[in-house]
Amino acid sequence: MPSADSEKRPLRGLVPLAGWVLVGALLAVGCGDRKLPTEPAAGPTPNPSATFTRVQNEVFTPNCVIAGCHATAGARQGMSLAPGTAYGSIVGVPSVERSDLNRVEPGDADRSYLVKKLRGDPDITGVRMPDGGTLTAAEIQLVIDWVTRGAPND
Amino acid sequence: MPAKILMCTLIAVAVALPAFPQAVAEPELETRLINLPTHRSLAPATLQVLFTHRFSQTVGGAGADNLWGFDSSADIGIGLGMGLGHGIEAEVYRSSFFKQYETSVKWNAVRQGTAFPLGVALRVGADYRAASGVADRWAGFAQLVVARRLGSSLDLFAVPTYVSDTPTLRNAWNVGLGASMHVGHAWDVSVEAIPANHDVRHSALAWAVGFTKRLSGHAFLIYLGNSRATTTDLIAGSDIPGGFKGGDVRVGFNLIRRFPE
Numbered sequence: 001m002p003s004a005d006s007e008k009r010p011l012r013g014l015v016p017l018a019g020w021v022l023v024g025a026l027l028a029v030g031c032g033d034r035k036l037p038t039e040p041a042a043g044p045t046p047n048p049s050a051t052f053t054r055v056q057n058e059v060f061t062p063n064c065v066i067a068g069c070h071a072t073a074g075a076r077q078g079m080s081l082a083p084g085t086a087y088g089s090i091v092g093v094p095s096v097e098r099s100d101l102n103r104v105e106p107g108d109a110d111r112s113y114l115v116k117k118l119r120g121d122p123d124i125t126g127v128r129m130p131d132g133g134t135l136t137a138a139e140i141q142l143v144i145d146w147v148t149r150g151a152p153n154d
Numbered sequence: 155m156p157a158k159i160l161m162c163t164l165i166a167v168a169v170a171l172p173a174f175p176q177a178v179a180e181p182e183l184e185t186r187l188i189n190l191p192t193h194r195s196l197a198p199a200t201l202q203v204l205f206t207h208r209f210s211q212t213v214g215g216a217g218a219d220n221l222w223g224f225d226s227s228a229d230i231g232i233g234l235g236m237g238l239g240h241g242i243e244a245e246v247y248r249s250s251f252f253k254q255y256e257t258s259v260k261w262n263a264v265r266q267g268t269a270f271p272l273g274v275a276l277r278v279g280a281d282y283r284a285a286s287g288v289a290d291r292w293a294g295f296a297q298l299v300v301a302r303r304l305g306s307s308l309d310l311f312a313v314p315t316y317v318s319d320t321p322t323l324r325n326a327w328n329v330g331l332g333a334s335m336h337v338g339h340a341w342d343v344s345v346e347a348i349p350a351n352h353d354v355r356h357s358a359l360a361w362a363v364g365f366t367k368r369l370s371g372h373a374f375l376i377y378l379g380n381s382r383a384t385t386t387d388l389i390a391g392s393d394i395p396g397g398f399k400g401g402d403v404r405v406g407f408n409l410i411r412r413f414p415e
Binding site (some may be wrong): 029030031032033034035052055056060062065066067071072074080082083084086089152153154 | 216251253269320325357
């Protein structure tokens with residue numbers, strides 16, 4: 001009958017193996033193959049780094065996703081700009097205040113009501129957004145560039 | 155290169171598995187640590203309901219006017235898990251972020267105990283992003299969960315993860331790390347860290363701290379962390395749209411109920 005020690009010995013040999021497997025895995029943390037960037041739309045070349053991720057992170061989330069404004073629950077005009085729901089709420093969706101315009105018309109910033117509201121164009125209904133403040137010129141340009149790129153969900 | 159490492163990892167574990175005896179002693183753990191899976195699986199014929207809730211605004215960004223994020227919108231997840239026996243469980247999880255569905259099967263291949271000090275599980279599944287405007291909707295993933303208990307109250311976890319597609323990457327690879335400390339009176343304190351992804355611009359380390367209270371058949375976890383990701387693809391890619399910074403702090407919770415208790 002084998003002793004307890006001899007029974008454990010093979011398992012002890014496997015512990016270093018598991019350790020090496022783990023070390024090998026840790027050496028490769030956090031990597032992947034980048035997807036190709038979305039093809040820009042025809043016309044003036046917009047900033048290719050104007051992604052929807054940046055629009056969400058730098059414009060919508062800090063300025064618009066506020067209770068009583070454009071947070072998911074009870075969003076004004078039914079337009080949530082919260083992460084994960086914003087894209088579906090604006091791209092190709094008719095605006096409430098100007099039903100002849102979409103909130104975002106991919107590739108056409110001048111026919112995107114969202115851009116008009118941020119710029120405070122004279123043909124908007126209601127007040128310029130964000131209510132109680134304005135975005136910087138760089139923030140507005142980021143949105144315009146993203147729309148001009150075709151409004152990809154990137 | 156990552157795919158080769160993943161294959162070598164899986165093969166090495168698969169070869170080693172038959173030599174590991176099944177042990178009986180197991181720590182008191184849920185099937186999910188905070189966002190990462192643990193090596194535990196549901197008992198046969200046990201149904202588990204999971205709710206996850208992550209407020210979208212950061213504590214600092216929201217400020218006192220918005221009650222440090224509690225006034226903001228939230229990413230909400232609902233999951234159903236079922237123990238199928240032989241250490242296998244199946245789960246369906248739906249997150250409001252990307253209107254995403256995640257299906258998975260987990261096999262608790264090796265139980266942690268006196269005979270062998272590691273717990274090992276293999277989890278495979280698929281994600282489907284149903285939100286409009288998403289170019290690539292499907293992603294497959296495979297995860298290996300390696301767990302180690304130190305002493306009588308500390309559990310450590312490493313979760314190497316491969317995902318075929320994330321919002322900005324293909325063939326993404328990452329290793330989540332976690333720890334759970336049992337502090338008595340059915341309370342646990344857990345931490346998780348998912349390294350930043352080298353191939354994602356402005357990627358940051360995702361960290362989370364969870365305070366869990368267990369009551370017969372229930373587990374309630376209070377969440378503090380910087381990322382809102384709760385699905386495997388967004389966790390491994392570290393590229394959740396909207397992004398996050400290392401210093402962000404968000405609040406949220408997980409709620410688990412098992413039937414029978």
